[in-house]
Amino acid sequence: MPQGFLLSRHSFDQGDSTCIHYWLATPQGPAKLVIEGERPVFMVRVADRAPVSEALAGVSYQWRQLGFQTFGREEAAMLYFPTINAHRRGQALLRDRGIQVLEGDFRLHDRYLMERFAQGGLYFEGRAQARDGYMEYRQVRIKGAEVQPDFKVVSLDVECSGRGELYSIGLYGHGVEEVLMVGQPQSADIPIAWVDNERALLKALEARLGSLDPDIIIGWSVVGFDFRLLLQRAERHGLRLKLGRGGADARWRDGREGGQGFVTLPGRVVLDGIDGLKSATYNFESFSLEFVAQTLLGRGKDTEEVDNRLAVIEHDFRHNKPKLAAYNLEDCRLVWDIFQHTRLLDYLRLRAQLTGLELDRSGGSVAAFTNLYLPRLHRSHYVAPNLPADGGLASPGGYVMDSRPGLYDNVLVLDFKSLYPSIIRTFKIDPMGLIEGLVEGLADDDAIPGFRGARFSRDRHFLPDIIADLWAQRDIAKREQDAARSQAIKIIMNSFYGVLGSGGCRFYDTRLASSITLRGHEIMQQTARWIEEMGHQVIYGDTDSTFVWLSGGPSPDEADATGQALASEINKRWRHKLKEELQLECLLELEFETHYRRFLMPTIRGSEAGSKKRYAGLVVKGGEEQLVFKGLETVRSDWTALAKQFQTQLYAMVFRGEDPSDYIRETVAKTQAGELDEQLVYRKRLRRKLEQYVKNVPPHVRAARLADELRRQQGLAARHQNKGWIRYVITLNGPEPVDYRQSPIDYQHYIDRQLKSVADAVLPFIALDFDRLVDGQLGLFGVTPAPPLRAHPKKGSASAD
Structure with a gap:
């Protein structure tokens, strides 16, 4: 039976019926599946049959009662329509009369796949016919399959003028390494296909992609910039770019409320590197190609300054086209190498295989959950609810304990492995399980208590089993050291709580989300009590992590052994507690994660209270010391390089027991003398238009x-009106852009707001004061030497002695 991987999907009306097109990448080449006559459907309450019949008079549809019910336990009927247009019209007529329509928002081609558990990979069979460059199948049947496709990929990048006039198009990847360029032929070190003008450039791209026939086109802002520009320029020339397979037109669709639009190339997928990395939870200070390439690959462009780069591009197009072509092709290579380095395409393929999401779908947690859950729900004859009308009520967040500030020796971190998925599995938290658990007359012993009035069925549920399957797959991926699969599964599993707590999900119910987070609170609090009963102090807890201080100065081996023993004992207690009290198998698993040789839990600025989600520690791995910062200046993108470097060195000295007084004075003196000016730049994102x-x-x-x-005064175009980034310094006349600074730098600002802020978080714990150190008011005998750096909790917390 042939198999393939989904590239694109589309459904439309064809006369008085429907047609679905699925394009696949197969080992034998591209395939197009044509499915005709599928009927779109939505559901209504049987109790509404009379007003439905009246509202839909004159509309062709079929009413069928198949034993389905709503979450409100009302009988539901299925309404089948011959066309997509009739389906839309039917919904509009019913909603105009205030009649509830259920599951009316699914696209025909998505529902067809979902109900057949077809996610990414497919087995298919049908009547085959050879077409120009692909095989077409009709009278098709499909089912889900595990498929390992060998995609043909091309990286694309466009160079243009500041007015959007196309200069060149770089192509790099399977079977290609060349630039299409407007101009007269010149000798060059790289392959260049010369064309006479912009129109000819667009036609050359059309022909080249047709001959290369890639499954996937990758790039950087390739949708919102490159393809949008290509289609705009084609429109100016009266062209319809046939960049899809089978001579299909490329199509553009604007996003909602001015958001990023979408490009469709039937038979191909366009993947943007920025969106892909974000979906894989990569985070960079900047997602510019230059910054990401330098960070991941250690190389990038010659220049990243926008004005200079554009000026160089325009100059080179006029005077040195081979140089521009080389620049164009290098951008293609950078994107290609980033995809290879991060195995991004593997991640996106696996995500599609696991969830049914399109390869190019950004975000999509709700859609992924729905794809997995809805077909199972239908087999239990339930109809899914609509989105909450009020957008959903807020649910409690994760547990965060009030911290005990201090400078400590020997702090252990114990983590619950995938806490929220574990809670869902252990306590059978599930949308349908909630409805079944609330059945009137159900005995208490037959349901599992949740929070906010929730009760869950012990045996009627799907989500715990979905997670169990994903969990098992992730364990296999870990054993096989398949990082891409492991990461994809982790992101999917961890998204389920957020989905159930989101008003944008049809299965939202505050009782579901609360039964996860509040159970997490209970678990964290009980775990802390047990640890303290065993003679240790818990100094902080955050969502799924518990921080334990070991007094008495244990050796590293003794501390590690204590961590392992604590995790083992807590797991044993949870197994016993849940079996005795709720007759449940405990799937919670506490792990010993980290031993901090030195650990700082600072106070909230200007307060004696301990901070939350902010700490630093020193760990030793492989015999090497490593500093770990959480929520502090070193890991924040809106602090200066001065603050980050100062914090790293200062904390390293404190954790090693060294007196940092001279280092602090020296850094302040160098700052005042202007020796560190390059480290004083702030870089912040403009998240709105300037006028807003x-x-x-x-x-x-x-x-x-x-x-x-x-x-503007220099005759240059404004750069910052529509979001973006700004680099600036604080001067005696306020903030000024780095490139246009006119006033002296306000060094005292940096001393007070950067250096002092960093120092004040740690110096009180070693009996030092920043102001006394730098103001010279050190008393008759100078600075009192810092005491030996042992654990030094704040007043009111545990003593180190």
């Missing part, structure tokens, strides 16, 4: 406005 900052105008916005005003 009205009441609150923060420093980076003031700097951006000043930069654009000065640019």
Whole structure:
């Protein structure tokens, strides 16, 4: 039976019926599946039959009662329509009369796959016919399959003028390494296909992609910039770019409310590197190609400064086209190498295989959950509810314990492995299980108690089993060291709580989300009590992590052994507790994760209270010391390089028991002397258009406005009006852009707001004061030497002695 991997999907009306097209990548080449006559469907309450019949008079449909019921336990009927247009019209007529329509928002081609558990990979069979460059199948039957496709991939990048005029198009990947360029032929070190003008360039791209016939086109902002520009320029020339398979047109669709649009190339997929990395939970200070390439590959462009780069591109197009072509092709290579380095395509393929999401889908947690859950729900004859009308009520967040601030020796971190998925599995938390558990007359022993009035069926559920299957697959992936699969499964499993707590999910119910998070609170609090009963102090807890201070100065081996013993004992207690009290198998698993040789839990600035989600520690791995920062300046993108470097060195000295006084004075002196000016730059994102900052105008916005005003005076285009990034410094006249600074730097600002803020978080724990150190008011005998650096909790917390 042939098999393939889904590339694109589309459904439309064809006369008085429907047609679905699925394009697949197969070992034998591209295949197009044509499925005709499928009927779109939605559901209504049987009790509404009379008003439904009246509203749909004159509309062709079929009413069928197949034993389905709503979550409100009302009988539901299925309404089948001959066309997509009739399906839409039917919904509109019913909603105009206030009649509830259920499951009316699924696209025909998505429902067809979902109900057959077809996710990414397919087995298929049908009547085959050879077409120009592909096989077409009709009278098709499909089912889900595990498929390992060998995609043909091409990286694409466009170079253009500041006005959007196309100069060249780079192509790199399977079977290609060349640039299509407007101009007269010149000798060059790389392959260049020369064309006479922009129109000819577009036609050359059409022909080249047709001959290369890639499954996937990758790039950087390739949808929102490259393909959008290509289609705009084609429209100017009256062209319809046939970039899809079978001579299909490329199509553009604008996003909602001015958001990023979408490009469709039937038979191909366009993948943007930025969206892909974000979906795989990569996070960078900047997602520019230059920054990501430098971070991951250690190489990048010659320049990242926008004005200079554009000026160089325009100059090279006029005077040195081979140089521009080389630049164009290198951008293609960078994107290709980033995809290879991160195994991003493997991740996206696995995500599609596991969830049924399209390869190019960004986000999609709700859709992924629905794809997995809905066909199972239908087999139990339930109809899914609609989105909550009020957008959903807020549910409690994860547990965060009040911390005990201090500078400690020997802190252990114990983590519950995938806590929320474990809670779902252990306590059978499930949308249908909630409905079944609330059945009137059901004995208490036959249901598992949740929170906020929730009760869950012990045996009627799907989500715990879905997670168990994913969990088992992830364990296999770990054993096989398949990082891409492991990461894909982890992200999917961890998204399920967020989905159930989101008003954008049809299965949202505050009792579901609360039964996960509040159970997590209970588990964390009980775990802390047990640890303290065993003679140890819990100094902090956050969502699934418990921080335990070991007094008495154990050796590293003794500390590690204690961590393992604590995890083992807590797991044993949870197994016993849940079996005795709820007759449940405990699937919670506490693990010993980290031993911090030194650990700082700071106070909230200006307070004696301990901070939350902010700490630092020193661990030793492989004989090497490593500093770990959480929520502090070193890991924040909106702090200066000065603060980050100062914090790293200061904490390293404190954790090693060294007196940092001289280092602090030296850093302050160098700052005041202007020796560290390159480290004083702030870099912040403008998250709104500049004109939208009205009441609150923060420093980076003031700097951006000043930069654009000065640019206008120089006859340059404004750069910061529509979001983006700004680099600025604080001067004696306020914030000013780095490139247009006119005033002296305000060094005292950096000493007070950067160095002092960093130092004040740690110095009180070693009996030092930043102001006394740097002001010279050190008393007759100078600075009192810092005491030996042992655990030094704040007043009111545990003593180190």
